[in-house]
Amino acid sequence: xxxxxxxxxxxxxxxxxxxxxxxxxxxxxxxxxxxxxxxxxxxxxxxxxxxxxxxxxxxxxxxxxxxxxxxxxxxxxxxxxxxxxxxxxxxxxxxxxxxxxxxxxxxxxxxxxxxxxxxxxxxxxxxxxxxxxxxxxxxxxxxxxxxxxxxxxxxxxxxxxxxxxxxxxxxxxxxxxxxxxxxxxxxxxxxxxxxxxxxxxxxxxxxxxxxxxxxxxxxxxxxxxxxxxxxxxxxxxxxxxxxxxxxxxxxxxx
Numbered sequence: 001x002x003x004x005x006x007x008x009x010x011x012x013x014x015x016x017x018x019x020x021x022x023x024x025x026x027x028x029x030x031x032x033x034x035x036x037x038x039x040x041x042x043x044x045x046x047x048x049x050x051x052x053x054x055x056x057x058x059x060x061x062x063x064x065x066x067x068x069x070x071x072x073x074x075x076x077x078x079x080x081x082x083x084x085x086x087x088x089x090x091x092x093x094x095x096x097x098x099x100x101x102x103x104x105x106x107x108x109x110x111x112x113x114x115x116x117x118x119x120x121x122x123x124x125x126x127x128x129x130x131x132x133x134x135x136x137x138x139x140x141x142x143x144x145x146x147x148x149x150x151x152x153x154x155x156x157x158x159x160x161x162x163x164x165x166x167x168x169x170x171x172x173x174x175x176x177x178x179x180x181x182x183x184x185x186x187x188x189x190x191x192x193x194x195x196x197x198x199x200x201x202x203x204x205x206x207x208x209x210x211x212x213x214x215x216x217x218x219x220x221x222x223x224x225x226x227x228x229x230x231x232x233x234x235x236x237x238x239x240x241x242x243x244x245x246x247x248x249x250x251x252x253x254x
Contacts, residue, residue, distance in 0.1 A: 007038040011049045026057040030064040079248040131178040168222035205246040212239035
């Protein structure tokens with residue numbers, strides 16, 4: 001959509017797209033949305049308009065609306081409250097990537113160090129994009145530190161062991177969430193498979209919470225590597241993060 005995104009605009013675009021491919025509206029039985037007000041408003045939301053159109057054609061048969069399972073997972077992720085890490089990562093990546101000269105100079109530094117991958121852009125709306133950026137940032141943290149210092153814009157957080165542990169934890173948990181995200185996508189899957197995937201992930205969260213409570217980051221390899229030089233590092237913070245994430249999953253996926 002190139003213009004405004006009111007419920008009327010979105011509904012009009014959906015109708016036009018479905019009509020172009022010849023969808024039989026009378027056979028529609030459900031709609032999944034991201035839960036935004038313009039989508040789920042009781043009087044004029046897209047879901048209501050969609051339901052009214054379908055029922056006008058199918059004689060009033062039952063029609064269900066759902067909150068998209070992938071969007072629910074994304075909302076769960078926000079409960080981690082790791083903005084103090086993401087803001088630094090995004091700001092630094094944008095400084096390097098948004099200026100052609102900076103990007104070329106950074107790639108030259110990587111080439112001189114025999115490193116073959118660079119930094120991808122971060123896209124806020126895609127959790128998988130976030131995971132790729134975090135992983136590359138973590139792997140290149142020393143090169144990034146050197147480059148930013150040469151540019152006169154040192155990233156002080158990269159000198160903080162506490163912040164680096166937070167970064168490592170976020171890389172690990174994001175990769176776990178990405179794996180779940182991929183399981184919740186694809187063709188020819190039924191709702192019971194999604195339910196099983198969510199249930200299995202909640203069991204993993206329970207296990208990880210217990211392990212971190214005992215100071216064991218076995219399923220968090222980046223965190224484990226960062227803590228090699230600090231075996232006395234307190235894992236309680238990350239245990240609490242996992243507990244909060246589990247509560248959010250329990251609330252949204254009952």
